[in-house]
Amino acid sequence: MVSLAKAYTVTFYGVLALMVAMGIWDVFFGYEENRCSMSYMFEYPEYQKINLPHKLTKQYPAYELYLYGERSYAQENKHLLLSGIPVLFLPGNAGSYKQVRSLGSIALRKAEDIDFKYHFDFFSINFNEELVALYGGSLKKQTKFVHECIKIILKLYEGQDFAPKSVAIVGHSMGGLVARALLTIKNFKPELVNLLVTQATPHTAPVLSLDSYLNDFYKTVNNYWLLNAQNIQLITLSIAGGFRDYQVRSGLSFLTTLSHQTKTLSVVSTAVPRTWASTDHLSIVWCKQLQLSTIRAFFDLIDDDTKQITMKPKKKMSVLNHHFVKNPAKLFEETPNIVADLTGTSKWVPVKVTKWTFMAFNESYAMYFAFPLSNHRKTYSHVFCQNSMLDRHSWIYGCINSVSMCTQGVDLSWKTELLPTMKTFMLKLQDFPKLSHVVVYVPSTNGNEFVVDCEFFQLELRTVHLPVTHLFSFGLTSRQIKLNSNGLFYTVPLLNFGQIYQAFKIDIKSKCASTKVEKNNVFRLHIPWAHEDLMITSKAPTSTEVSLKLHVAQPENDSHAAVFHMFTSSECRYEITIRTSFLQILGQAIV
Known part of the structure; x- marks a missing residue:
């Protein structure tokens, strides 16, 4: 009996270890291919070190402030006679100040296209590549240094026409949390920051709770934002990377529960128009499609009268929604002529x-x-x-x-x-x-x-409900629907799909009257309670497999169903089969 019990125990732990291994494999290797284009510099990047007051360098000897530039721009601003719009980049855990180059270079190219009618000056802080995601003892120090840098940056513009009174901040990873922590500093003036964009920042909780300093820092920041949600006027955009980012799961990047929804916007990069791609934790700072969307938004935020980023909250949110939620394929207009x-x-x-x-x-x-x-x-x-x-x-x-x-x-x-x-x-x-x-x-x-x-x-007549398969069907059973009409658009509500631990595979088979010319199809998983839509393109006739899983669970008070939208060809017929993906369920359990 003892040997039999021991055999059962060994078998149990063996199966458990196998399931954990399968889940880890799915997290690290089961995501979509990298569809981001690399952003390149057209001229040699230069990082001009800003001389800081002696007292500040003595207090923060490991930290530095830089101005990004390329060739002619770098030469013209060698003496720091700046006339642009200041943007401050904050690197994250073990991050480099040089990660600002993608945004800075694209912004320079955009400014050249409009003959420098407007341009941005990109600054970046060197945090000495500190491992703040593992040890939180440096986070307060980084926050205070950022505060001092903001004041120094604004002093560079004193006496200039249209001198800025605030800066925009782009924070990668933990840099985004440091930016939010600025509001907790005693006597900090919130009007010093006019816009915050965070990239793959774990806002709601640390990825790993390894020390009390890190937990205390999160508690201080998030409690402040919760208690002052109605009073915080800072417009914040949080961008998550999707399933390719296995270091920071995208659910941690959603600010929905931490702030007023009219002042924050949380999106996954797969849902961003013109991007439609998942990014890993590092590529989110150089993904060309995403950086282009960010810079387009920055230029649309400029106020023609002040030559700086607008102070109107409504316009800020309109611009961000235009570039990061739903793009009408038109240039942004604050008051469109209809x-x-x-x-x-x-x-x-x-x-x-x-x-x-x-x-x-x-x-x-x-x-x-x-x-x-x-x-x-x-x-x-x-x-x-x-x-x-x-x-x-x-x-x-x-x-x-x-x-x-x-x-x-x-x-x-x-x-x-x-x-x-x-x-x-x-x-x-x-x-x-x-x-x-x-x-x-x-x-x-x-x-x-x-x-x-x-x-x-x-x-x-174009709405066909599809109940998802049971969690423990292990992919052995499936449900199927057929779309036999010759429509251009179908909507397929996915019933009972709203939990993070759920995962499914959808197989879409198309048969067309003519196979001589391939037809463009677009399939979209639309999640009504979060901006985490997934876009898939395919050619018909063909068979397309789509993974369905969530970053954010459906809120208890939300009755909307997740919907699978199909933009199809009228010459084709479609057959949709859904089954549970046990492997991806294990992956969801791991993260």
Whole structure:
């Protein structure tokens, strides 16, 4: 009996060790491929050391402050006669001050494109690559040094036209937490920081609670933010890296429970428009797609009157939502002009069918395609259009009380959503009762080729509910649905999917009437309670496998279901199969 019990014990621990090993393998190797492009410097990067007061260098001998520059910019600012907008970069655990170069270089290129009408001065702090994620004893010291550096940076601009009164901060990893800790300093003036962007920062709790200093620092910072949530005016953007970042799980980067939701925005890089890629803990500082989005946002935040970052909280949040949540494939406008002139020699073409496709190639003149809505309102709930990257910001309009054409229309292009391989537009007809027509504008192409598709549909008929499989089905059972209609858009609510410990595999098989030309498809996992959407592109006909798992669990008071959106081809039919992924469940349990 003793030997039998011993055998059971050995078997149990052996199986447990195997499961742990499988979970660790999934965490370290089971993520998507790296889809980030490397950001390169077009000129040699230079880091100019800023001379600090003797008292400060004596108090913080290991820390330094640098100004980033490249060739001509570095030479022009050698004597620190600065005239730009200051941004301070804070490296994280064992991080280097040189990690500022991707943001700094892209900002320089952007400034060159507009002939330096505006430009940013990027500063960076050398924290001597301290291991603050493992030992928290240095975090208070770093925070106080950052405070002194902010005051020194602002002094560099004294006497200049449009001298800044505050700085923007970009903090990587623990650098983002240090930036938030500034508000806890006695006599700190919150107006010294006008914007905070954190990259892969574990905000809610340390990754590893290894010492009391680290835990106490987190407790101090988070308690302050919780108690003063209504009073904190600092607009904060937190960017998480997704499943490629196994060092800081993305759930730790969400500020939802720590601050007022109108002043913070937490996103995963997979959901960021024009990025749509997971980043590991280091690549988040050089991922070209993500840095481009960040710099575009910075330039859109500039106030034309002060030549500095705007002080308007509403505009800040509008800009951040434009670049990091939903991008309409248009340049940002604080007060967009929704009235558009539909004049000129363009040809007007009435379209009375419910499903319409136009292939543009070498069109010599522009055309307006007008879709009357009166007959469709009784039968259909929505109109949906998509185009394969039509190179035009405004392309879809609405006419009010028009018979066949209108000279002025409502620019509906602000409702466009940019996806990886297409621009999409969806309108709920009930929300716009005064519209008589929807108008699609196709410009002269001059050799460019693109396709525009539109259709009217009833949303209920395009919604197919899919209950997820049981947690302990171990992938042995599956559920399947078939989409046999020839629609362009489907929505598949995933019932009972809302916990972090859940993980599934979805297999999407497509069969098309014609296999000569591959069709672009975009699939999106949309999580209503968190900005952690996942985008997948594929070509039909093909078979595509998608992993479904969460960074943030569904709140108890939230009844919305996770939704799988499908932007498809009308020439194809789709079959969707879902099954539990036991391996990924183990990975979710590990993190």
